[in-house]
Amino acid sequence: MYKTDNFKSIIDRYKVVFFDAFGVLKNYKGLLPGIENTFAYLQQQNKEYYIVTNDASRSPVQLAESYNTKGLLAITPDHIISSGMLTKEYLDLKVNDGIVAYLGTPDSAHYIDSSGLHTLPVSQIDASNIDKVNALVFLDDEGFNWFEDLNKAVNILRKRTIPAIVANTDHAYPLNKHDVSIAVGGLAHMIEKIVGKEFIRFGKPDSQMFMFAYDLLREKGAISKKDIVMVGDTLQTDILGGNKFGLDTVLVLSGNTQAIDAETRIIATGIVPTYICDSAVVEYGELGF
Amino acid sequence: MYKTDNFKSIIDRYKVVFFDAFGVLKNYKGLLPGIENTFAYLQQQNKEYYIVTNDASRSPVQLAESYNTKGLLAITPDHIISSGMLTKEYLDLKVNDGIVAYLGTPDSAHYIDSSGLHTLPVSQIDASNIDKVNALVFLDDEGFNWFEDLNKAVNILRKRTIPAIVANTDHAYPLNKHDVSIAVGGLAHMIEKIVGKEFIRFGKPDSQMFMFAYDLLREKGAISKKDIVMVGDTLQTDILGGNKFGLDTVLVLSGNTQAIDAETRIIATGIVPTYICDSAVVEYGELGF
Amino acid sequence: MYKTDNFKSIIDRYKVVFFDAFGVLKNYKGLLPGIENTFAYLQQQNKEYYIVTNDASRSPVQLAESYNTKGLLAITPDHIISSGMLTKEYLDLKVNDGIVAYLGTPDSAHYIDSSGLHTLPVSQIDASNIDKVNALVFLDDEGFNWFEDLNKAVNILRKRTIPAIVANTDHAYPLNKHDVSIAVGGLAHMIEKIVGKEFIRFGKPDSQMFMFAYDLLREKGAISKKDIVMVGDTLQTDILGGNKFGLDTVLVLSGNTQAIDAETRIIATGIVPTYICDSAVVEYGELGF
Amino acid sequence: MYKTDNFKSIIDRYKVVFFDAFGVLKNYKGLLPGIENTFAYLQQQNKEYYIVTNDASRSPVQLAESYNTKGLLAITPDHIISSGMLTKEYLDLKVNDGIVAYLGTPDSAHYIDSSGLHTLPVSQIDASNIDKVNALVFLDDEGFNWFEDLNKAVNILRKRTIPAIVANTDHAYPLNKHDVSIAVGGLAHMIEKIVGKEFIRFGKPDSQMFMFAYDLLREKGAISKKDIVMVGDTLQTDILGGNKFGLDTVLVLSGNTQAIDAETRIIATGIVPTYICDSAVVEYGELGF
Incomplete structure (x- = not known):
């Protein structure tokens, strides 16, 4: 076998x-x-x-640094393929203008930023700018208020017919020897079920x-x-x-x-x-x- | 038809x-x-x-009161059947001692309290009392810190082989004319998928x-x-x-x-x-x- | 525990x-x-x-007989509760006239027959009588041609807005020490997914x-x-x-x-x-x- | 939009x-x-x-011919990418010897045949050769006895820890203006649920x-x-x-x-x-x- x-x-x-x-x-x-x-x-x-x-929580440069500072110098950014990179490629190819709303840390959003697009945390979307939101991206389980911003993400997706991109398909990740944490892929799956739409997932x-x-x-x-x-x-x-x-x-x-x-x-x-x-x-x- | x-x-x-x-x-x-x-x-x-x-957020008495104060006096507690009542019956019949950990408001927990059982919010479960937790109940989407307590609920259920009871099967509920909120049934479904266990659901x-x-x-x-x-x-x-x-x-x-x-x-x-x-x-x- | x-x-x-x-x-x-x-x-x-x-493949009388002929005389029909009985109760209460199309053996259909309703195997539904079909019941995995009648069942349910009742929720059952068989609950689940409707299931x-x-x-x-x-x-x-x-x-x-x-x-x-x-x-x- | x-x-x-x-x-x-x-x-x-x-029911050559005989001569085999081609590539790369059992027509199997591998319909798998089965492939909804061979496929997959490949992810396909047929992807999904294993799917x-x-x-x-x-x-x-x-x-x-x-x-x-x-x-x- x-x-x-x-x-x-x-x-x-x-x-x-x-x-x-x-x-x-x-x-x-x-x-x-x-x-x-x-x-x-x-x-x-x-x-x-x-x-x-x-892993879409950081850029390849930051991911490589995290190995380097621990003593593994062999790992350089050009040897890292992350689900965040696929998300970035998708946005480059498919979303030409407007706001990309995101759930995650500023670090995670900084990486997917590119010319023409404006990333904004879900918490900053309101009646004044919701019509410009052209994609919603699930990047990281940290960096936002779960109660407020998960509910807000549900309502943005009910109001706007836009792609929702899940940059990390994992539902949970190990925190220490005994505990796990809910990953952004788990949160995204819950919201996908509630809004009844098909999300785009990147990741193994x-x-x-x-x-x-x-x-x-x-x-x-x-x-x-x-x-x-x-x-x-x-x-x-x-x-x-x-x-x-x-x-x-x-x-x-x-x-x-x-x-x-x-x-x-x-x-x-x-x-x-x-x-x-x-x-x-x-x-x-x-x-x- | x-x-x-x-x-x-x-x-x-x-x-x-x-x-x-x-x-x-x-x-x-x-x-x-x-x-x-x-x-x-x-x-x-x-x-x-x-x-x-x-609705497991309040007792039948409180639910009836909410109609009465709005002017509908005909509705009395003995005419209300809530999914919270089924949860209470389940605990009475099947969980004989120890702690019932819950996600919800104190009001929602007060109702399911009964002789022999001790209800405690998930936030108050720690190494000192986790071994006494004999059930975990999802009552309401309010009354707790989503980030901290949803993650804690996942880890309690990974460590304890106990029934998880979902007292409201709805995944979302209307908040106002334009918006919905994620209901505790949606949160419970996410956690069920992560821990891979079969939860017990009460509700239409x-x-x-x-x-x-x-x-x-x-x-x-x-x-x-x-x-x-x-x-x-x-x-x-x-x-x-x-x-x-x-x-x-x-x-x-x-x-x-x-x-x-x-x-x-x-x-x-x-x-x-x-x-x-x-x-x-x-x-x-x-x-x- | x-x-x-x-x-x-x-x-x-x-x-x-x-x-x-x-x-x-x-x-x-x-x-x-x-x-x-x-x-x-x-x-x-x-x-x-x-x-x-x-078990909806036979009536309680026939189920009891199968124990009696094996030497267990204590089991009488009035001590048997089968998912077929719930199906029969549903049809009695909710379907008042017309044809009940079924997948299963004649034995399984005979039991759910009742005054006012006419049971007919899916194979006998055609353009001349499809408009009278008021329910489709999944009773047993035997008694019909899988290729022809499963495809026919899909198309009946696409054309008629009628309840589909699954009288056995199991997806498989043991055939001998080494093998299992696909049960009618498994077949029904496949068809439910294809037609995208909500079936009614009876059974533990x-x-x-x-x-x-x-x-x-x-x-x-x-x-x-x-x-x-x-x-x-x-x-x-x-x-x-x-x-x-x-x-x-x-x-x-x-x-x-x-x-x-x-x-x-x-x-x-x-x-x-x-x-x-x-x-x-x-x-x-x-x-x- | x-x-x-x-x-x-x-x-x-x-x-x-x-x-x-x-x-x-x-x-x-x-x-x-x-x-x-x-x-x-x-x-x-x-x-x-x-x-x-x-479409994994025929080879690219046969698929092209089907257009040519209808009068569309522009379509040549080298312009066709079918899910059957991905299945063939998978088998070439990952299954080195033994039998590939299949559900489908002889035509569909002929195409995935290659040096080293021996394709055999599920109906011809028995105690004498089951230990040599190194993959099971779902190619087409025709060419086999649904009752006998779907049950047999379930039991082969329960006995052998081998990859199951679904060469057509569709659950149904249109037969004529009014009717659809269950596709092999629908049959495979039913069997995947029964055996509880992860199948490999090729197709849009x-x-x-x-x-x-x-x-x-x-x-x-x-x-x-x-x-x-x-x-x-x-x-x-x-x-x-x-x-x-x-x-x-x-x-x-x-x-x-x-x-x-x-x-x-x-x-x-x-x-x-x-x-x-x-x-x-x-x-x-x-x-x-």
């Missing part, structure tokens, strides 16, 4: 590695100990990599995330889907999405999926990775320095 | 009338003008009635609401479902629920369903009332005083 | 026992060995019982099934929900439905839920029985004869 | 046109009268086009369909998403999918969406095309020959 293997042996078989971020490279405590070896090995072996993440398992990274790779030279492996800790997003896009996949047991119930979940969901692996860490001894 | 008829003529054919509250007896502006005639006529004709409402269209009223009727004497008509403004709750319970039903056009799209919605949903009627108001001239 | 106990000890605490049928009294091999002792004990102790089953976990049995009990004398225990092998129907109706519940491990994963499933679903028990069999030695 | 415009004027603004097939180029009566002018105009203007269709509105066409375009030269317009008759597939991929979109009123309710549906769903147009037909007089 799937093979259990050592992470270094697995990536030796591919030219490119796509990584999920949370539960793979880092967790609520910080970077995974030893993960820097993995990137040292990739560099040594001249392998390409991308971080493919359902949707293929558009993988396509974005694949396109960047192809600009650098000939590549086949057979040359790429996707590494993630979540069956329903990383593995399902990678599989569907035609990539080989690695389920790592350092995050959402625990060793004890990996097999049960694979059988229950029918989502089968190509490999299972303890973590994405390459041991220092394996580096061969 | 259905008959369009005068409300007085309709209720002349039944011994008992079940009314939905919002959109039928009252709206965001207050009581429906002339609705007091309807209750005068029911009394004159010796017909029984119940108000069957998805579920039969248990109608059964509760029907049981009270039978205590007073022999009655058949053929003697009862359900009056409501919403196809998916009032009409679907009434139909399924075996009652004749009246769709009134004074609330959620407008005259202009009543037929379209009936065809689209396949939910067919026995009658359609402008409103539940009996004209003063029809009273025959 | 729940107590593990001996079945005889459990039923000693109640006046009335509600049983699910499949997985509790019988399975694909026939009656559960020793289940006759349970009914002998109930009779000895003067306890009342009902079989509450999502819906309260109306329990209410029907409870009403019969009350006709015989004073009874409280505290006096009744519901016994079943399926968390999502028997236990959820029993709990919601306010009954104590027993999960038996002789059917759908195996000992090895009972606790996991209870935690995953949040559906908690009052008791867990190997089976509903009272040992012969416990009878005290 | 959207512009109503003449089809020729619209396509004058783009370099490439993507067409949906059914409801746009043809309907149950055959080709849309005059549609050959559209392709004559595209050729005259040196514009590129692709037909992007949720999923981006992978558009990406496939976009990739072929880029092989021919530099192109931007701004240069492409997607033409379709269905909001939920053609327009939603085109919008999400970042394309401008044209809703034509010659198929699923009628002029009378186009605006209502756009407001209800929140899916807004860039343009609305009677049909994709360019009038002969507009050709300028």
